Amino acid sequence: MSVIRLISSEWLRVRSRRLVKVLTALTLIGIVVAVGIGAANSERPSDDQLARAEHRADRVAEDCIAQGGYGEVEPGGDVEAFCRELAEPSHFLDESPMRRSDLPELVRGSAFVAILLGLVIGASSVGASWQSGTMTTILSWEPRRVRVALVRAGVVAAGCFALVALLFASLAAVFWLATGLRGLSATPPGWGAEVIEVVARVSALASCASVIGGAIAMLGRNTAAALGAVFVYLAVLEGIVRGLRPAVGRVLLGDSVAAVVIGNDMQLGDGSVVTPARAATVVAAYTLGLLAIATVSFRVRDVH
Amino acid sequence: MSNVIEIEGLHKEYRRLRGGGTIAVDGLDLEVPEGGVFGFLGPNGAGKTTTIRCLLGLVAPSAGRLRLLGGEVPRQLPTSIRRVGSIVEIPALFPRFSGRRNLEVLGRIDGIGAATIDASLDRVGLSDRAGDLVKTYSLGMKQRLGIAAALLKDPAVLVLDEPANGLDPAGIVEVRQLLRSLGAEGRTVFVSSHILSEIQQTADRVAIIARGRLVTSGPVAEVLAARGGDGLIVKLSDLPAGREALLAEGIEATMTADALRVGLPAAESERVSRTLAEHGLFVTELRPDQVDLETVFLELTSDEQEGTPV
Numbered sequence: 001m002s003v004i005r006l007i008s009s010e011w012l013r014v015r016s017r018r019l020v021k022v023l024t025a026l027t028l029i030g031i032v033v034a035v036g037i038g039a040a041n042s043e044r045p046s047d048d049q050l051a052r053a054e055h056r057a058d059r060v061a062e063d064c065i066a067q068g069g070y071g072e073v074e075p076g077g078d079v080e081a082f083c084r085e086l087a088e089p090s091h092f093l094d095e096s097p098m099r100r101s102d103l104p105e106l107v108r109g110s111a112f113v114a115i116l117l118g119l120v121i122g123a124s125s126v127g128a129s130w131q132s133g134t135m136t137t138i139l140s141w142e143p144r145r146v147r148v149a150l151v152r153a154g155v156v157a158a159g160c161f162a163l164v165a166l167l168f169a170s171l172a173a174v175f176w177l178a179t180g181l182r183g184l185s186a187t188p189p190g191w192g193a194e195v196i197e198v199v200a201r202v203s204a205l206a207s208c209a210s211v212i213g214g215a216i217a218m219l220g221r222n223t224a225a226a227l228g229a230v231f232v233y234l235a236v237l238e239g240i241v242r243g244l245r246p247a248v249g250r251v252l253l254g255d256s257v258a259a260v261v262i263g264n265d266m267q268l269g270d271g272s273v274v275t276p277a278r279a280a281t282v283v284a285a286y287t288l289g290l291l292a293i294a295t296v297s298f299r300v301r302d303v304h
Numbered sequence: 305m306s307n308v309i310e311i312e313g314l315h316k317e318y319r320r321l322r323g324g325g326t327i328a329v330d331g332l333d334l335e336v337p338e339g340g341v342f343g344f345l346g347p348n349g350a351g352k353t354t355t356i357r358c359l360l361g362l363v364a365p366s367a368g369r370l371r372l373l374g375g376e377v378p379r380q381l382p383t384s385i386r387r388v389g390s391i392v393e394i395p396a397l398f399p400r401f402s403g404r405r406n407l408e409v410l411g412r413i414d415g416i417g418a419a420t421i422d423a424s425l426d427r428v429g430l431s432d433r434a435g436d437l438v439k440t441y442s443l444g445m446k447q448r449l450g451i452a453a454a455l456l457k458d459p460a461v462l463v464l465d466e467p468a469n470g471l472d473p474a475g476i477v478e479v480r481q482l483l484r485s486l487g488a489e490g491r492t493v494f495v496s497s498h499i500l501s502e503i504q505q506t507a508d509r510v511a512i513i514a515r516g517r518l519v520t521s522g523p524v525a526e527v528l529a530a531r532g533g534d535g536l537i538v539k540l541s542d543l544p545a546g547r548e549a550l551l552a553e554g555i556e557a558t559m560t561a562d563a564l565r566v567g568l569p570a571a572e573s574e575r576v577s578r579t580l581a582e583h584g585l586f587v588t589e590l591r592p593d594q595v596d597l598e599t600v601f602l603e604l605t606s607d608e609q610e611g612t613p614v
Contacts, residue, residue: 002413009412016409018400133396136362137453140390141413143361143381303362 098183122210127223215294314368330516343507395450444475
């Protein structure tokens with residue numbers, strides 16, 4: 001019961017934070033502006049243009065089938081399905097309008113922003129408590145520090161997952177409208193499921209990023225230090241390690257995040273392959289490992 | 305009368321990474337009985353705030369035992385803290401939340417509802433500004449909001465670290481009245497302060513610590529009495545003649561630079577006045593020789609130094 005009350009308190013705190021409100025508003029404005037610019041530069045093709053594109057696509061597909069899928073299809077694979085997907089008619093239009101079918105790629109392309117959002121919200125939700133001294137106040141109400149740390153991480157993670165999913169839902173809605181009015185609304189089979197899967201993956205990554213940001217802010221007791229540490233680690237340390245030992249990429253956070261975003265096997269510099277499942281395991285290990293270290297540190301260190 | 309706070313042999317040393325450290329509290333023993341206002345005094349660096357932080361589980365003692373409302377700290381703190389309101393140093397509040405939202409966030413931890421929040425805000429006179437952001441509050445208002453937060457739990461014990469810090473005279477009077485009324489309700493208000501006149505006017509009992517150790521403790525009157533001061537100060541134009549007159553009547557009197565210090569309680573001031581008058585000497589001033597808490601404090605902590613390097 002007391003855990004539920006603590007969750008309720010933490011949830012009220014997180015959703016009342018100005019930073020969360022400001023970042024949400026800015027992201028929503030960004031979505032509307034970006035899609036609006038895209039729509040302004042897009043034009044729905046005429047029936048005649050579509051017919052010509054379909055004709056060209058058919059010719060390419062037939063050529064592809066005749067050549068056995070250009071050697072890209074594995075033995076026993078469906079050559080015709082591969083070639084029809086390759087020769088998607090909208091690719092043969094003279095002008096390139098917005099295509100609703102591109103939404104999964106759009107979500108993948110926005111993953112960096114979503115993950116950064118999670119990182120900032122997570123780091124600041126913990127760092128701000130240290131900087132304002134409110135950690136002391138919270139602990140004078142709930143002195144079980146492990147509980148406080150885990151509830152805080154859980155609430156921020158769940159909140160970030162929900163927020164990012166909601167922002168992508170907003171993106172999808174605006175994009176749906178824009179492609180309906182000024183682009184191509186056709187979607188391939190399984191498109192909806194793919195969109196949901198990609199959004200879920202990216203939202204989960206944003207959620208992990210919030211936990212990582214929060215954990216480092218808990219260790220450093222400061223928001224800026226946490227963000228700086230993550231930047232230095234990803235941009236500098238992992239970059240050096242990746243350059244010196246490409247094979248280590250499979251256990252690096254940056255590569256693993258990229259593989260999860262892509263959702264397919266990803267080839268590393270040394271030719272080895274990282275599967276999405278393995279990459280997700282690595283990301284989870286970083287997240288839980290840092291959370292554990294931060295929680296133990298919070299448990300034993302004095303609070304001033 | 306049972307003790308709500310019991311501290312035995314509390315020792316806290318802050319260690320440095322390069323070795324050595326600072327002893328903040330050095331074998332402190334303290335008992336705080338239930339009810340009333342208890343003043344916890346000591347010079348800067350005496351270990352007051354460290355003691356309070358240890359009591360609230362924020363800092364781990366190096367040695368010693370602490371009990372709060374009968375529960376061992378930190379093992380039973382989750383239970384006892386539900387009846388303890390506290391402010392450590394400055395009230396740490398969420399600056400970009402309104403006053404009410406601050407109390408809502410804290411109140412939810414203990415399932416405290418809107419009615420209690422309203423009552424707490426009303427009690428500290430912040431109802432009108434409850435919707436404003438805390439960052440727009442004056443320091444006095446923040447102190448009052450901190451006290452409102454501490455009162456949300458309907459606490460049996462209030463632990464307040466320097467509650468009058470940074471307040472203007474009107475704010476100090478407000479806090480003094482509030483502490484008195486809280487103590488009069490049967491709560492125990494454990495208040496640390498270096499504003500000794502405030503403590504003297506507010507507290508029923510005091511403890512004075514220096515260099516992390518207890519120097520003295522007890523009811524304010526007893527602490528003052530133990531340092532002397534149960535006499536009279538008499539001023540008159542001819543001090544030697546006055547002293548002779550009093551000694552002749554068997555009244556102990558010593559001469560200071562500008563007055564006589566007479567070894568009789570205030571209740572016998574009429575006897576002093578009459579004796580002098582009978583010798584043709586007339587007093588220009590006659591008052592109890594009161595030792596205030598500040599004098600006692602300074603005497604007891606005169607050799608105080610901040611911290612003790614080890």
